[in-house]
Amino acid sequence: MERTNVDEPASGRPGPRRPGPAGTAADTAAPAGQKAPRGARGPGVFSLADEEKRRGVRQMKTIATGMLVLVAVVYALAEWAGSAGAGAWAGYVAAAAEAGMVGALADWFAVTALFRHPLGLPIPHTAIIPTKKDTLGRSLGDFVGENFLSSDVVRERLRAVGIGSRLGGWLAEPANAERVTAELSTALRGALTVLRDADVQAVVGEAVTRRAEAQEIAPGIGGMLDKIVADGGHRKVVDLVCVRAHDWLVEHSDSVMDAVTGGAPGWTPRFVDRKVGDRVYKELLRFVTEMRDVPDHPARGAVDRFLTDFAQDLQSDTDTRARVERLKTEVLNRDEVQDLIASAWNAVRRMVVSAAEDERSELRTRARAGLLSLGRRMASDERLQGKVDGWLEDAAVHVVTTYRDEITSLITETVAGWDAEHTSKKIEAHIGRDLQFIRINGTVVGALAGLLIHTVSRALGA
Structure with a gap:
């Protein structure tokens, strides 16, 4: 039967338990300003939200395991009732319960094999995430590069968005033009202040x-x-x-x-x-x-x-x-x-800084008016929209084609640098609750399949 302690390391042996919120044995989130604990190198330390998800995973594990125990007890009682001459119904119940146990155990093995060796046994092709983490990282990088960072995909997506038209409509609003003017003025003042x-x-x-x-x-x-x-x-x-x-x-x-x-x-x-x-x-x-x-x-x-x-x-x-x-x-x-x-x-x-700070200066007034005029033109002029969209598409394609290898290598190297055990626990905290439904469904579907098979067998045998 599966262990329900999510702190179980990949080897199957219980790891050291650390006090967590509400008395749990979960890893606590590192306080602000402190480094993550050794061995927790990966996609961030466990936060309070992660701890809440891990509690949800444990609850679903308990439910799934409870259903396995339930069908086992039902199977034992049905077999006992059948041997005691309770009637044909006991056979149907026993067949359903037996198939439910098989489905529950099979799905337990499949779900557990993603994160650790079931029962700590080094069965081949188990503990997939900890042992295949680097391979998964390379595959993820290749997948992103081929399906998200190709020039055709980028152009098609940007063309569908219609950035030129949307940007024009947004800039045509006086409040948005004022906001952009203020941000540009702040950036200009900052740049002039930083320069020696x-x-x-x-x-x-x-x-x-x-x-x-x-x-x-x-x-x-x-x-x-x-x-x-x-x-x-x-x-x-x-x-x-x-x-x-x-x-x-x-x-x-x-x-x-x-x-x-x-x-x-x-x-x-x-x-x-x-x-x-x-x-x-x-x-x-x-x-x-x-x-x-x-x-x-x-x-x-x-x-x-x-x-x-x-x-x-x-x-x-x-x-x-x-x-x-x-x-x-x-x-x-x-x-x-x-x-x-x-x-x-x-x-x-001095002249530029003073003009940038004054909301009613000629510089900011002209910049605001220019942005409004540009926004109105972009919102209505399809030719200008096409030019803006073309510039953005060319720029985006240049970035993804020039730096695709660097982006995918960033994904690959980042995943390779994660701690295997910590990464496995982190992923399990986020998707483990949904995976436990596979065990529950396997128990139910297995029981129904067993009942159907037994019914068909009896009908054909009769």
């Missing part, structure tokens, strides 16, 4: 400098300057320079006079120096005034020709382009420029 400013500044500075050094700027500047001159866009700048030069000369006449007289020879009389200085100042002021007030002044034409020639030199003259590149390198290598590039990251980070 010094590392990012170094990367940004190196990227900007490298890009600037790799790109020749003279032809681009020349082309832009040529277009500006052709469109007359430089004239406002010339006007501004002329106005500022005129105002400066009016306000600093003494400075101009001092500069002229200070450069005169020492042997010239002072009144001559002042006369010359005054003349130079008046001519200079007249020139600047005319250049300011006359749009077609020859000097303005000279400026136009100079800018046009310079624009052409920037685009085609090798020497000019080389000078511009040297100047660019010198400017980029200055500490002030590098500090400015590095400090740009701090400004950008």
Whole structure:
């Protein structure tokens, strides 16, 4: 007869009993923060829910065993009654009870052989789960890989789900769009907080400098300057320079006079120096005034020709382009420029973090509006839905085809690392109650089959 102690080890000998809830001998769940006990390596330690299931298994074992004992007692009484001349009915009862015992014992053996050696006897092909655990793990990994991780299965399943349409309908709800925006803002703030400013500044500075050094700027500047001159866009700048030069000369006449007289020879009389200085100042002021007030002044034409020639030199003259590149390198290598590039990251980070934290910021408002618009389009545009579904299918197929071996090996290696005895007890706790119904059904079906066979035999014999 089967032992009802679920703590029985695979060898059939009773294992050490540990106090469990409600006075049971079950393994107790490890307290939070503690490691599982030695020998309990497997799919988790026994939790309170597992203990409840194990109690249910023990109850069903008791019922199934009780039915076996019942049919045995009925068989003994029927045989006794038949030998005492009780009548033909005793034979029918004895046949049913006998077949019930056979069915109960056969199913007991089958159920018990899954988890341990029946009665501790090393019968071949018993204790299947503990002894074949690694083989079962490999088979499970192969089964998952062939039936769940194939590209056809993944594509068919994702296509049937219609993720694009569902995602579009979900995003089209304002509450969901707000939720996604909030989650993205939180993730963005977290990422910007985790990043080290010094590392990012170094990367940004190196990227900007490298890009600037790799790109020749003279032809681009020349082309832009040529277009500006052709469109007359430089004239406002010339006007501004002329106005500022005129105002400066009016306000600093003494400075101009001092500069002229200070450069005169020492042997010239002072009144001559002042006369010359005054003349130079008046001519200079007249020139600047005319250049300011006359749009077609020859000097303005000279400026136009100079800018046009310079624009052409920037685009085609090798020497000019080389000078511009040297100047660019010198400017980029200055500490002030590098500090400015590095400090740009701090400004950008502060701006983005502030915008992410403010629910009414332009960043979050635009992100929310963009998600709502995207959701409405995905919900109604079948072409866009097809694109999204195709992207997701391709991504999923890439993952399962690229990492299928790693996924299946994870299953195989995980099962191989489980403790055989602990795994067997864990599985029995989860499915053992249903398996005990096999024993009960075997007892009932066996009894009915025995009764039928005995009835047919008597009928044919008569």
